[in-house]
Amino acid sequence: MTNLVEMKGVELSFGEKKVLEDINLCIREGDFLAILGPNGAGKTSLLRLILGTYRPTRGEIFLFGVPAARFKERYRIGYVPQKGGQLGSFPATVWEAVASGRVARTGIWRRFTPKDEEVIEKTCAALDLLPLLHQKVSELSGGQRQRVAIARALASEPDILLLDEAAEGLDAPGEELFYRYLAELHKERKVTIVMVTHDIGAVSRRVKRVICLNRRIVFEGTPAECLSNNHLAELYGAPVYVPGR
Numbered sequence: 638m639t640n641l642v643e644m645k646g647v648e649l650s651f652g653e654k655k656v657l658e659d660i661n662l663c664i665r666e667g668d669f670l671a672i673l674g675p676n677g678a679g680k681t682s683l684l685r686l687i688l689g690t691y692r693p694t695r696g697e698i699f700l701f702g703v704p705a706a707r708f709k710e711r712y713r714i715g716y717v718p719q720k721g722g723q724l725g726s727f728p729a730t731v732w733e734a735v736a737s738g739r740v741a742r743t744g745i746w747r748r749f750t751p752k753d754e755e756v757i758e759k760t761c762a763a764l765d766l767l768p769l770l771h772q773k774v775s776e777l778s779g780g781q782r783q784r785v786a787i788a789r790a791l792a793s794e795p796d797i798l799l800l801d802e803a804a805e806g807l808d809a810p811g812e813e814l815f816y817r818y819l820a821e822l823h824k825e826r827k828v829t830i831v832m833v834t835h836d837i838g839a840v841s842r843r844v845k846r847v848i849c850l851n852r853r854i855v856f857e858g859t860p861a862e863c864l865s866n867n868h869l870a871e872l873y874g875a876p877v878y879v880p881g882r
């Protein structure tokens with residue numbers, strides 16, 4: 638099985654402040670992984686290392702087998718930032734916003750082919766965005782914008798999708814649709830999924846593997862192992878109530 642992401646002895650510091658330490662991590666093709674951890678644990682920073690927006694202070698990162706600094710095929714990594722990034726001020730329609738995600742694959746100079754347009758439309762359909770295609774993103778609700786952010790990340794047909802608290806702000810039907818779509822992406826389109834989340838209930842039901850992060854990786858295993866051994870209480874420093882357990 639191919640390693641899509643490999644981190645070896647990775648450390649990240651900002652000045653004197655060590656944000657991540659001794660990170661050894663493999664994300665393999667077909668993984669469905671959740672990263673849990675308290676506020677400030679370094680979860681977003683870990684995603685940013687994968688995205689190449691942060692460089693490690695120490696250690697090595699390989700993306701699809703290539704050293705991260707030399708990795709060019711960025712479209713293979715889809716990213717949904719916390720709260721959908723700055724999509725709220727996006728001066729564009731839903732279709733344009735999602736299409737801008739496709740540009741990561743096509744490059745800015747090439748016109749869209751019918752196949753590009755088909756992918757954009759299918760992605761919008763899967764996230765129930767077809768009725769909103771011509772609306773301005775700035776006029777949407779937070780949950781609708783979040784779906785646009787997810788569709789935008791998927792429009793480049795990435796091999797791996799990084800989601801930073803992406804279900805936050807979705808209502809119950811929106812959340813159900815979101816998880817159903819993730820499961821389908823993972824199963825049918827073989828997209829590898831890495832989600833940073835605080836939603837332990839959702840994690841325990843849906844993912845295959847959990848990583849608990851608090852500057853270091855303090856646990857790695859199945860959701861059942863994570864829940865059965867009090868790792869969460871240790872991680873968060875207090876007992877954790879998990880709905881449905």
Ligand SMILES: Nc1ncnc2c1ncn2[C@@H]1O[C@H](COP(=O)(O)OP(=O)(O)OP(=O)(O)O)[C@@H](O)[C@H]1O
Nearest residue numbers: 651654656674675676677678679680681682683719
């Ligand atoms: N560019 C930066 N410059 C300085 N410090 C930073 C920078 N980016 C992150 N940090 C610090 O790194 C630490 C980890 O931040 P990070 O956002 O990765 O945590 P997190 O686990 O995602 O937190 P949350 O659950 O609150 O989103 C924090 O103390 C943060 O202030």
